[in-house]
Every structure is written in structure tokens, then in C-alpha cells.
Amino acid sequence: MKNAAQTRILAIALALATVAACVLAAMNFERESSFDVPTDGIWWVETQGGLRAEQVPPDSPGQRAGVRAGDVLVSINDRPTERLAPFVREMFHSGIWAHATYSILRPLPHASDLSGAAKLDIQVILEPTDRSINLGLRFIALVYLCIGIYVLFRRWTAPKSTHFYVFCLVSFVLYSFNYTTKFDTFDSIIYWGRIAAGALQPALFLHFAISFASGEQRKRLGRRLLTVALYLPGIFLIGLQFVALHYWSATEVLRHRLDQIAVGYLALYYVIAGIVFQFRYKRAESALERQQLKWLTRGTMIAITPFTVLYVIPYLSDAAVPTLLQKLAGLSLVFVPLTFSWAIVRYRLMDVDLIFKRGVTYTLATASLVGLYFGVIALTAEVVRARLNNPSLRTWGFLAAVIVTGLVFDPLKRAIQARVDRIFDQKRFDYRETLVEFGRGLNSQTDLRALVDSIVERLPQTLLVTRVAVFLAKETDDTFAERHFELAASHGLTNLQATDLKALDVRFFDFDRPGANNHIFLENPQQVLRLPEAQRSSAGRLDLNYYLPCRVANREGGGNRTVAVIGLGRTDDGDFLSSEDMELLESLAGYIGIAIQNAQLYRRLEQKISDFERLKEFNENIVESINIGIFAVDLDDRIESWNAQMEAMYAKPRIDALRQPLSSVFPPEFVSRFNSVRDEQGTHTLYKFRLALPTGEVRTANIAIAPLVTRDFITVGRIILVDDITDRMQLEAQLTQSEKLSSIGLLAAGVAHEVNTPLAVISSYAQMLTKYMRDDERLAPVLEKITQQTFRASEIVNGLLNFSRTSGTEFTDVDLNELLRDTIALLDHQLKTAKIRVETNFDPQLPRIHGNRGKLQQVILNLMLNAKDAMLGTPNATLRIATFSGAGRVLVRIQDSGGGIEREHLHRIYDPFFTTKTKPQEGAHKGTGLGLAVSYGIMQEHAGKIHVESEVGIGTAFQLEFPTSGGRTAVIPEPARASDTQELERKTIHV
Secondary structure: OHHHHHHHHHHHHHHHHHHHHHHHHHHHHHHHHOOOOEEOOOEEEEEOOEEEEEEOOOOOHHHHHOOOOOOEEEEEOOEEOOOHHHHHHHHHHHOOOOEEEEEEEEOOOOOOOOOOOEEEEEEEEOEEOOOHHHHHHHHHHHHHHHHHHHHHHHOOOOOOHHHHHHHHHHHHHHHHOOOOOOOOHHHHHHHHHHHHHHHHHHHHHHHHHHHOOOOOOOOHHHHHHHHHHHHHHHHHHHHHHHHHHHOOOOOHHHHHHHHHHHHHHHHHHHHHHHHHHHHHHHHOOOHHHHHHHHHHHHHHHHHHHHHHHHHHHHHHOOOOOOHHHHHHHHHHHHHHHHHHHHHHHHHOOOOOOOOOOHHHHHHHHHHHHHHHHHHHHHHHHHHHHHHOOOHHHHHHHHHHHHHHHHHHHHHHHHHHHHHHHHHHOHHHHHHHHHHHHHHHHHHOOOOHHHHHHHHHHHHHHHHOEOOEEEEEEOOOOOOOOOOOEEEEEEEOOOOOOHHHHHOOOOOOOOOOOOOOOOOEEOOOOOOOOOOOHHHHHHHHHHOOOEEEEEEEEOOOOOOEEEEEEEEEOOEOOOOOOOHHHHHHHHHHHHHHHHHHHHHHHHHHHHHHHHHHHHHHHHHHHHHHHOOOEEEEEEOOOEEEEEOHHHHHHHOOOHHHHOOOEHHHHOOHHHHHHHHHHOOOOOOEEEEEEEEEOOOOOEEEEEEEEEEEEOOOOOEEEEEEEEEEOHHHHHHHHHHHHHHHHHHHHHHHHHHHHHHHHHHHHHHHHHHHHHHHOOOOOOOHHHHHHHHHHHHHHHHHHHHHHHHHOOOOOOOEEEOHHHHHHHHHHHOHHHHHHOOOEEEEEOOOOOOOEEEOHHHHHHHHHHHHHHHHHHOOOOOOOEEEEEEEEEOOEEEEEEEEOOOOOOHHHHHHOOOOOOOOOOOOOOOOOOOOOOHHHHHHHHHHHOOOEEEEEEEOOOEEEEEEEEEEHHHOOOOOOOOOOOHHHHHHHHHHHOO
16 A cells, blocks of 8 residues: 555656646747847857957857957947846847947957957847757657656556656756746746756766666665765756855856856766666677667767767867757757657567557547647637738638638548557557568568578567478479478477478368368467377477468469468467467468469579570580581571671671671672572572672682571571581592592503503614614604604603602601702702792791602792793793791792783693693793692692682792691691781782
């Protein structure tokens, strides 16, 4: 009974104090709104001879009138101002927006006294004091009061709830009481109420910080001594204010020093409280306690840091700070109550139940709204009555005010009621917020593993349950097949091992059968008699009380199917979940089911994409690796693909070819042939088509043009296959030539063998006859001609024998540069006689080749002699001989400036007995047609190649290719068609 009586007395005292504080705050606000305090914006302090301007803020009335810091005010409106009190009284006597005449003494620069000071009369327009900061402070006061009332109503007997409410009430007084300088009885009450609140509020805050979440069991005497020590400085400040007001001389310096002490005391206690909160936060072990202390610490630090840095320190050091920064620093204190309220609502700083029923809540809220509604109507009517003098308009104005207020007030009423619902039914709104936030997170999660981990992590935090499990249905293509579930993720199932998880029988998840419930509730999972033994054992091992299905719509047909099951145990307190909890969980299960289905679809899609990319990459590798040029064009004849072989063959990068029209990449001849077959069905092949490349080279290719169709046999373009057969044709020509020469060689060997004997007989008898008949002037010349022709026939036969001999040659390393120099020296006399200039360009780094020096010199002699014969009688005749190397081969180029070879003769020059020297010029001899044939055979014997280029009227160039000595037997070199070789050929021919 004694405790009950004390509680009632304390409740009545707090209620009376709260009502008194609210009434006084309202009256103080009303009086302050109707009472203007004139000011010049200058901080005056007493000094010898008057008041000295300590600080003159920019854009203040005094600064605009011309007053400077350091000026001494002697009088205002001819009234002396030796102290601040007569100066203030004269300002009130003048009033706001009035001209006040300031008599100023302005000391000389660097003068220590007023001797020689200039006397000035300055007109200052007094302005009302800016008290807008008081509105912000009153807002902070209301926040404190609302938080205190909320915590007190949540649970009266909660630990530290009374202490916290007293702190909030004192804070309300501190920030809402502002004396108006009238200093009458009411103003004195306000003044001393603010002084007392300023002394008690920091001590209450620090006391709350020290006692909050304290796990240490201190002795009762020690706690009391510490509590007394906390409040002693505040009591001392109250006594100091009383003594200063009643016994000390009232000066501005004294008032300023007292204010500095009060502000420093406030900041010091707040800083110490922040340090205490931080210390408690680091040592807290409970997660909930750490969340509470985290917000309390941050709120205190965020509030006190700008307040101390921007206001307290400059104020204590008498430094000038812009007014806007001072206001912002003062308003930063609102973070303390705001973070306290967030900690209360979000992290259960005072974990209590509601003490009002919803009906009482709605009744109070509705009554408040009705009172506020009619108050607004009455105020609006009074404004209309005061502004409008016409009696007829007053009535209509009143009606219009009622209608407009009703229209505007209805949505406001709904908003306030919703806010009241949120405050007094927090649990339901917390669940809804969690549902929205969780649903948003689920919709953005596409990884199935991360999704189920998020579910088992968030549900225990939201519902405070100890055990959570998520079972996923095995994916199957059959929608109506029986579903099997496996444990995917869990929280709190520490009693299950890996082998136990595999042995779980959860076939009691029969949510897909007709008439199945929305959830399964097992009051005692250890004894579920209605289940078979294996399923009963699994339910006991899981020890879960609730199972909720996560359903989604079937992909085919109607109905739903279960993709997952969520299992939950009891709460931390051992309680079952409420029906409202289950209702919200069922809604959440729908979101989870959709999210799981999306994650599974996304995983299957990723798998298909991966398979498709692998298949695409495989197909692209085939197209890129094939030794045939492949490209495709769309229906508009724009190139859509271009493989690596096309890049190499056509000498055009892929980036320059893609999306280009066919006509801008290929020559007109190809485009014309392509257009001629594009509308025809089937595949068309252009055999041995001569394709001109962008480099100027002409290649021979078999080109196949086929339609490009989809799976539905719809033509979407054309695919073109380009098979470059230029090298193949050259090899075939060389093979044909080799076979022909081989046959001719066999024939020549037989013919030479058979012809040599009769030639020897004919030559012997012709020489005998010539000897015996040398004096016969008629027959001797005839016999001489017979002998010469016999020798010529023998020379031809010996040439045939040499042509047929292809073996038995000794090979060594040969320096072609040295061989060419020796050959040129051998023919030097003949070339000079024929007036032929020789130009050489030998590669000094030319590799050696493996060959027979004599036979190679025979080849070079044949080519140089042919060149000499071709240039006889030609002006400016020039024989150019060059050597160079590249890609494992050595090249020799012999070029003349003769008349050239006719195009129709080029393919026959290696045939035996074919010659164009049927009518040799003077100084030349008639050819046998075996020189180039023999040279061709020698080049074949050396695994080399011989190429010719000739233009009539310009000249002829022969190019010999040999493998280097290191790669003679390994690789047969390709024809010289590298870009640098081609350039050299063109530059040396077209001179």
C-alpha cells in the first residue's frame, strides 16, 4: 500500500508539473510573440566613460549606422550610459524602428585611452531582436516532452522510466522558457525556471548515461555519493545566479561570465555523457544493448559536436561567430531526442506493452482532432469577422471557412489517425515495414543460395524465433508429380548432423493435396501421433512448431504448387506465434515463393545461357579455324560475319568489313555475279573465279553462295564460302610441268642414246671426207657445213642428256651472294660489250643454302645470258640482280629491261625446245629451247621454285626461291607473295 501511495503521489506530482510547465510555456510563447525587444545588434560592455562596443556583427543596425568595434557610447538621446541598464531602458523608451541618437567617442588608432578621441553623433534605427532560434528550441522542447510522455505511458514501472521522463520534462522547460526582459513576476518565474532547468538537465542526462545498461553492482552508498556529486555543480550554479542577481553589481560582463559558465557546464556534461555512452557501447555484450547504445552514442555525438565546436568554444573564447552558424549549432541539439526516440521505437529501449486499448486510443485521437477542427474554424471565422466589415459577407465568410476547413482537414485527420495508429500499435506496423523491406530485398535477389540464407537470417531477427528452416522442392518438369523436399538452409538446428539431414522424412508436407491447410502447427513436435514413425522421428529432430508452404501458380493448367516450405520454432521467450503473426507470415510466404521461383528460373536461364554460349563459342571456333574464308550477308547485302580466314586472305580487318554493303568491299565483277544468282534456289559455285584483292593482288578461288535460313526455313541472308585455290593451281601447274619434264627427260635420254651413235658415225665420215677433199672448192664447203651441223646436233643431244640427268650431284653450303658475284665477273666482258649496266642489291645477312654450286651457276648463267640477249640493241639497258630473305627462304631476283615475253608464251617457256630466238639479233645466237627447261629441273632438284613476271616493252624478272640450309628438307617454301616481296617486285619491274 505504501508503494501504491507513493506511486500515486509521484504520478500526481509529475502530472501537475507537466501541466504547469505546458501552461507556463504557452503563456511565455504568447507574451514573447506580442512583446518586441529593440536592439542595435551590438555587444556593449561597461568601460571607463561609458559602454564599449565589444563586437559589431556585420549587417547589424549598429554596423549599418556606422558604429565600429571599440567605439565608446557616452549617451543615447542625450541620456548618459555609464551602465548597460539605462542604455536598455532608453532603447525600450525609443521602441523599434525608431531613430536613436548615439553619442560616440571613437579612440585614435593604437590609443590606450580616450584622449584625443573623436566625438560623433550617429543615428541608429533600432530593430526588433531576432528570436527565431527560440522557435527551433521550442520544437526541441516538444520533441522531448512527447518522447517522455510516450515512454512514461508505455510502462510506468519500467526501470529508469521516471528518471527519463523527468529528464525530458526538464529539457522541455529548458528549451521552451525564454524570459522577455520585462522581468515582472511572470518573467521572473520563467527566468528562474530556465536557470533551474539549465542546472538540472545536464546532470540528469549524465546520470541517465551512467546508470543506463550498467551491469556492475555498485554499493548503494557509492551510487548515492556519485549521484549527489553529479548534481552538486548544478546546485552551485543556481546559488551563483542568485548571489549575482541580489548581491553583486549588475554589469554586462558579469552576465556574460555567468552565461559562459552555464554553457560550459552544459557542454562539459554532454561531452562526458557521450564518452560514457561510447565506453558502454564498446563493452556491451548483448546485440540489442549494442544497438540501443549505438544510437544513443551517435545521437549524443552528432548533437554535441557541432554545438561545442560552433557555439560553446567560440562563446567561451569571446570569438565572433556568424548568427546562422550559431542557430544551426543550437538546433543540432534536436538530434539527442530524435535518436532517443528512434532507439525507443526501433530497438525497444523501453521494452513494454501498450497500456491503452485501441478504443481508448481512437477516442482520444478523435477527440483531439475534433477539438482542433473546431478551433481552426473558430480562428478562421474570427479572421473573417475582423477583416470584413460587411455584415452579409461575415456569414458567408464563416460558411466558406467551415467548408474549406472541412475539405482541408479531412486528409489531415486521416494522416493524424494513421500516425496515432502507428504509435500505439507499433508491432503490427513493424511487421508491415519488415514485410515491405524484406519483399523488396527478395525481389532483387536472383541467387537461390543467397536468397535462402537471407530468409533464415532475417526471420529470426524479425520474429525473434529461435529455430528457422527452409525446405526446397526438388525441381522436376512434371507439374503434377509428387514433390520431394530437402533442407536447404537453417538457423538454430544445431542438434542435426549431416547424416541426420539426409535421413529426414518430410513427406508430411502435403500442401498440394486438395483441401490442405495454409500451414501446419505442431504443438509438441516430439509427439505427433498422427504421423508415421519415420516422419514423426523427423519432426522431432527438427523441433519446429510451424510449417508454411511457399506456393506459386502452376506453369501449365490451374492451381498452385509448393516450391518451398518454411519451418519456425517458438520465440526467444518460449511463446507461440500469434494469429496475427501467422497471417503476416502467410503473406510473406507468398512473396518468398515467387522469389524462389524467380531464382530457380534465373538459375535455369543462366544454365541455358551458359550452354548456348558454349555452343556458340564452339561453332565460332569451327568457323574461325576452318581454312576457308566464310562470311554472311543479310537480305540488304550487308556483311554480318567475317571469319579470320577472310581477314587473312582478303587483307581486310573484321571491324572494317562488318555492317558494310557488299558493293563497298568487293569488286564489281563479284557483286555482278553474286546478284545474278541471289534470287535462284540452292547453292551456286563460281569455279576458278579471279578475285581482285584491295592490295591489288588477284587470287583464284572457288566461291560457293548458299542461302542462310532459320529453323523455320526462312531465308535471312546469304552465306558465302571462299576457297582460295591460287596456291593449289600453282602446285598443280608445277606438278604437271614436273611430270611433263620427267616424261620428256625419259624420252630425251632414249633419243640421245639412239641418236648419239649415228651422229658419231656421220661426224667421223664427214670429217674424213673434209680431210680428203679439202682442195675441192665445190664440195669442201658442203662437207664443212655437214660437220658443223653434226656438232650442233651433238650439242643438242648432250643437252638432252644433261636434261635427263637428275641425280648423282654433290650438295654443299652455298653463298648465293658470292656465286652471283663470280658469275657477273665471268660475264663482265660480254655485258660491257653489249653496253648493259649491271645493278646489284645483295642482302649482307643472306643465309646460306644447300645445293650444288656448278648447277646453280648454270641456272644463273642461263638467266643472265637470256637477259643479255633480250636487251641487245635496247637503249639504257639495265640488268638488276638482288638477293633477300624471309620466312625461312632465300630469294634471288634477276630483272632485265628488255622487250619482255608475250603473255601467250609465258606458260610455255619451260617446255623443252620452245624458244623465241628463231631469228637472233647480231651478236646473239639461236636458242635450243633447253636452257630454261634445264634450269627448271635444277631448281626442282634443289627443292626450289622459279617464278617469272614479264610485261611487253618493260622487261622480264625471274625470281628464284631456295629453302635455307636449316630448313631445306623440312618445309618446301611457298611462292613469294608476302607484301614486302610484292612491293619489291612491282618497284623493280615497273621502272
